[in-house]
Amino acid sequence: MTFNTTLDSIKTYEAGKPIELVVREFGIPENEIVKLASNENPLGASPKAIEAIIQNACNAHLYPDDSMFALKKALSQFYKVQSNEIIIGSGSDQIIEFCIHAKANQKSKILMAKTTFAMYEVYAKAVGAEVIRTASHQHNLKEFLESYQQHKPEIIFLCIPNNPLGECLDSKETFDFLKQVDENCLIVIDGAYQEYAKAKDSTKAINPKTLIEIFPNAIYLGTFSKAYGLGGMRIGYGIAQQEIIQALLKLRPPFNLTTLSLAAALEALKDQEHIQKSLQNNLMQMPSFEGFAKEKGFLYTPSYTNFITYYFESPLDSTQIADYLLQRGMIIRNLASYGLNAIRITLGTHEQNKKFFTLFEQYLDER
Amino acid sequence: MTFNTTLDSIKTYEAGKPIELVVREFGIPENEIVKLASNENPLGASPKAIEAIIQNACNAHLYPDDSMFALKKALSQFYKVQSNEIIIGSGSDQIIEFCIHAKANQKSKILMAKTTFAMYEVYAKAVGAEVIRTASHQHNLKEFLESYQQHKPEIIFLCIPNNPLGECLDSKETFDFLKQVDENCLIVIDGAYQEYAKAKDSTKAINPKTLIEIFPNAIYLGTFSKAYGLGGMRIGYGIAQQEIIQALLKLRPPFNLTTLSLAAALEALKDQEHIQKSLQNNLMQMPSFEGFAKEKGFLYTPSYTNFITYYFESPLDSTQIADYLLQRGMIIRNLASYGLNAIRITLGTHEQNKKFFTLFEQYLDER
Numbered sequence: 001m002t003f004n005t006t007l008d009s010i011k012t013y014e015a016g017k018p019i020e021l022v023v024r025e026f027g028i029p030e031n032e033i034v035k036l037a038s039n040e041n042p043l044g045a046s047p048k049a050i051e052a053i054i055q056n057a058c059n060a061h062l063y064p065d066d067s068m069f070a071l072k073k074a075l076s077q078f079y080k081v082q083s084n085e086i087i088i089g090s091g092s093d094q095i096i097e098f099c100i101h102a103k104a105n106q107k108s109k110i111l112m113a114k115t116t117f118a119m120y121e122v123y124a125k126a127v128g129a130e131v132i133r134t135a136s137h138q139h140n141l142k143e144f145l146e147s148y149q150q151h152k153p154e155i156i157f158l159c160i161p162n163n164p165l166g167e168c169l170d171s172k173e174t175f176d177f178l179k180q181v182d183e184n185c186l187i188v189i190d191g192a193y194q195e196y197a198k199a200k201d202s203t204k205a206i207n208p209k210t211l212i213e214i215f216p217n218a219i220y221l222g223t224f225s226k227a228y229g230l231g232g233m234r235i236g237y238g239i240a241q242q243e244i245i246q247a248l249l250k251l252r253p254p255f256n257l258t259t260l261s262l263a264a265a266l267e268a269l270k271d272q273e274h275i276q277k278s279l280q281n282n283l284m285q286m287p288s289f290e291g292f293a294k295e296k297g298f299l300y301t302p303s304y305t306n307f308i309t310y311y312f313e314s315p316l317d318s319t320q321i322a323d324y325l326l327q328r329g330m331i332i333r334n335l336a337s338y339g340l341n342a343i344r345i346t347l348g349t350h351e352q353n354k355k356f357f358t359l360f361e362q363y364l365d366e367r
Numbered sequence: 368m369t370f371n372t373t374l375d376s377i378k379t380y381e382a383g384k385p386i387e388l389v390v391r392e393f394g395i396p397e398n399e400i401v402k403l404a405s406n407e408n409p410l411g412a413s414p415k416a417i418e419a420i421i422q423n424a425c426n427a428h429l430y431p432d433d434s435m436f437a438l439k440k441a442l443s444q445f446y447k448v449q450s451n452e453i454i455i456g457s458g459s460d461q462i463i464e465f466c467i468h469a470k471a472n473q474k475s476k477i478l479m480a481k482t483t484f485a486m487y488e489v490y491a492k493a494v495g496a497e498v499i500r501t502a503s504h505q506h507n508l509k510e511f512l513e514s515y516q517q518h519k520p521e522i523i524f525l526c527i528p529n530n531p532l533g534e535c536l537d538s539k540e541t542f543d544f545l546k547q548v549d550e551n552c553l554i555v556i557d558g559a560y561q562e563y564a565k566a567k568d569s570t571k572a573i574n575p576k577t578l579i580e581i582f583p584n585a586i587y588l589g590t591f592s593k594a595y596g597l598g599g600m601r602i603g604y605g606i607a608q609q610e611i612i613q614a615l616l617k618l619r620p621p622f623n624l625t626t627l628s629l630a631a632a633l634e635a636l637k638d639q640e641h642i643q644k645s646l647q648n649n650l651m652q653m654p655s656f657e658g659f660a661k662e663k664g665f666l667y668t669p670s671y672t673n674f675i676t677y678y679f680e681s682p683l684d685s686t687q688i689a690d691y692l693l694q695r696g697m698i699i700r701n702l703a704s705y706g707l708n709a710i711r712i713t714l715g716t717h718e719q720n721k722k723f724f725t726l727f728e729q730y731l732d733e734r
Contacts, residue, residue, distance in 0.1 A: 038429075250379050
């Protein structure tokens with residue numbers, strides 16, 4: 001059977017190893033496995049969100065409120081925007097997909113950093129668009145401007161802070177760059193890790209309300225998967241002026257969130273105390289990761305997220321390191337597929353992190 | 368801002384009124400509202416599936432196993448096919464989307480019955496494909512064959528049994544039709560209500576294993592949203608030969624199911640006793656709906672699903688009837704948007720159905 005030729009260039013996405021898979025492969029008991037690979041909140045979801053799931057479990061047969069009235073209202077109050085300036089997706093991944101399907105096609109160009117969130121390219125290829133990347137791995141606005149002027153892309157993705165490297169653009173410099181972009185170019189500000197960046201340095205904060213007031217061509221993406229501890233529930237959102245939201249809503253499949261996801265997100269948003277606790281834990285754990293890298297002589301990117309990236313030099317090899325750790329029940333993300341001799345480690349609880357350092361020491365001793 | 372021209376022809380999908388919305392509009396207490404509009408299982412999900420949700424609520428922060436190893440294995444055993452002949456989606460809606468995105472584009476034609484599941488057209492329009500419909504509202508294989516030979520569509524949708532009308536093609540006649548279709552035409556057999564059809568009449572059963580053994584160009588779609596009582600959890604699946612599954616997997620976004628949905632589906636599939644109970648309730652409730660229609664002189668389609676469609680003649684008007692019922696807390700689906708003076712009623716519990724008959728009697732008395 002023949003398929004659309006756009007499929008030819010798409011590789012099937014492979015996610016980080018789930019705990020279950022490691023259990024199967026190495027026969028390691030599930031409770032001994034530590035997964036620091038998917039930037040999940042090590043403190044879990046808000047207890048109030050968990051309680052909402054339990055209370056609503058008996059409604060699993062009922063389709064969700066497809067207007068998402070309550071969650072949109074809560075988000076609109078939280079961000080001081082209008083409900084009709086919000087679209088809710090199955091993770092912010094889905095909003096990325098809508099943006100690309102609404103704006104790009106086989107004749108389009110999409111601009112992004114050399115090393116950034118993998119899904120931008122996956123969805124770009126699904127519509128046959130050409131992906132343009134800046135020369136530097138990390139976001140560099142001078143390169144973005146040059147590349148923008150040369151290629152005139154239909155969409156620009158800025159991941160602020162950036163996954164999987166951890167660096168973070170300054171918000172004022174970002175706004176200065178955006179002023180030089182034509183109003184028909186869609187600017188996607190992916191703020192999946194903004195909560196962490198803001199907690200560390202307020203000059204990194206992107207305010208969605210301010211952003212969309214100044215830039216009618218910008219959309220801010222947020223998620224409940226990281227600081228809000230609901231990665232397994234698939235809830236993300238986009239904030240933009242109505243013209244963009246209305247276009248994206250045409251591409252939204254009905255019932256794109258589960259009934260329980262909506263209930264959980266609503267409670268998670270209310271429980272800002274849990275968020276503060278999660279951000280505090282992250283800030284407290286970060287210095288030990290930086291100290292470990294310095295002590296061992298690894299380069300790392302100062303991180304504005306809940307993960308840190310270590311870069312290695314030969315003979316140290318990220319694939320070998322990742323495999324060594326995996327076989328001992330420690331799952332981290334190898335960045336070899338990004339063309340980097342590097343690993344990305346999610347900051348866990350104090351105990352989980354200690355186990356990471358111990359195993360890594362052991363690896364260095366044994367080799 | 369300009370968007371892809373394919374968006375011009377897309378209308379934003381409007382789902383059935385959620386209970387919450389009716390509560391807001393008419394001030395009716397939530398516990399007095401009966402929703403017989405979305406073909407949800409009135410007995411709810413299996414108690415074992417609900418328990419799985421509760422037990423896994425504390426894992427809401429963990430991304431799901433993106434390989435969906437356990438659920439694919441369970442489905443492969445249930446249907447006696449291979450795991451790599453299965454794709455799992457966020458509802459079978461998402462598999463419909465994958466099929467259209469994999470196979471169709473602006474030059475394509477997609478063939479379906481005049482009145483059938485609305486999402487086929489929604490996704491067809493999203494890629495700019497032309498929708499060809501047979502002349503009769505219900506599925507008519509003679510018309511399908513003529514239309515197929517005339518238009519040579521890239522995809523054919525057969526909804527067996529058909530939503531929103533309830534009729535069901537015979538499986539032998541369907542297979543005879545499929546033999547006359549070229550192997551490069553993708554045939555989608557939407558079996559969302561197959562459990563109900565099989566329980567009523569075994570000649571309506573489509574066996575996915577047999578289907579895909581004979582037809583390398585066919586895909587069977589199933590769902591956990593109807594008989595399995597997990598409409599709010601968004602779980603559907605497609606069964607086809609590997610060539611098709613591998614193409615569709617390229618379009619699957621990672622983590623397209625929630626962690627809790629996977630856990631719930633696994634338990635729901637095991638609890639066949641709950642399915643039997645649900646199918647029995649449906650078979651027991653159907654005669655009262657048929658009897659009511661006969662008594663009042665409405666036409667209806669003998670239904671192979673968990674809903675029934677009543678057709679009215681002037682001066683009876685489906686929109687007026689739906690509004691009357693809605694204002695009294697009874698939500699059913701008005702089919703006026705399909706160009707029909709008809710309503711679709713989901714079969715509920717005995718008590719819910721009694722309330723429907725009482726309110727309908729009241730309407731007829733008052734007018």
